[in-house]
């Protein structure tokens with residue numbers, strides 16, 4: 001197949017890890033007889049430096065005209081001034097919203113060879129294999145009103161947690177659909193004992209649940225779910241939750257596996273177009289050193305093949321190559337190796353193991 005892929009390397013280690021993922025995509029294209037055409041665009045801090053905007057119009061237009069978008073990371077100390085009117089993270093939020101990507105998929109699967117990296121006891125990590133579906137274009141991140149005003153008593157700030165029935169319905173339905181291809185169990189996480197938006201969320205989740213009698217639905221409050229993610233993580237299959245809860249819980253979940261550097265994500269909307277990015281950030285402390293782990297981005301490329309291009313065998317080929325590289329002891333510094341390999345060596349180790 002022919003596919004147009006937009007690369008948004010972004011800031012920090014973004015360019016280094018995206019480069020490795022692109023080389024893996026090239027290797028897949030050659031192996032399976034596809035043609036991938038890439039264009040590279042600005043997003044985040046680098047876009048602010050070049051254009052004054054964290055998401056230039058040209059970037060959004062290019063993404064809209066593509067089949068899929070592969071993103072590295074945005075942000076860094078250079079743009080961290082809280083007084084600054086433009087911030088790299090705005091670029092990320094704007095592109096998610098601009099492309100209508102309301103569903104963020106973050107799979108978390110324990111890798112037996114890396115069990116020692118987890119801060120948890122091995123028996124708590126064994127068998128962990130779940131998928132978090134985080135709502136991505138609603139809730140506190142985008143709700144209005146939002147902002148700061150001066151009052152006689154001092155400053156006042158407001159963020160609004162708002163969800164419509166339509167927004168809840170589409171994300172919860174996706175959770176049930178994806179659960180059908182897994183262990184058929186959806187956990188909806190909310191704060192229905194306090195929040196009105198959560199009570200609506202729970203009601204809609206129950207309604208959708210009736211359409212999927214073959215899938216088991218349970219509800220958990222976000223505080224106890226945060227605890228169960230540590231104490232009973234293997235019990236989860238598909239988790240669905242609102243934007244901010246999902247943001248927090250997925251960083252927590254990443255710890256189970258041992259390194260943030262391993263985890264991919266996909267952001268999807270109504271059509272096939274999707275945005276794929278590792279869940280780690282721009283890691284300014286190691287940027288430019290060539291030691292970042294490209295695995296999360298390479299696994300994001302696998303998700304790109306699966307969800308946007310419908311290339312399941314190709315996606316599995318990448319995932320198998322990653323597993324075999326890790327099993328063979330090919331470990332970057334974040335994986336606790338005594339003599340770690342670097343970013344390009346990790347990429348090469350994965351490419352060498354790609355098989356049809």
Ligand code: IPM
Pocket residue numbers: 089092093247
């Ligand atoms: C994430 C990140 C972003 C978010 C930030 C960088 C805006 O934490 O993708 O989880 O909060 O969504």
Ligand code: MG
Pocket residue numbers: 247248251
């Ligand atoms: Mg986050």
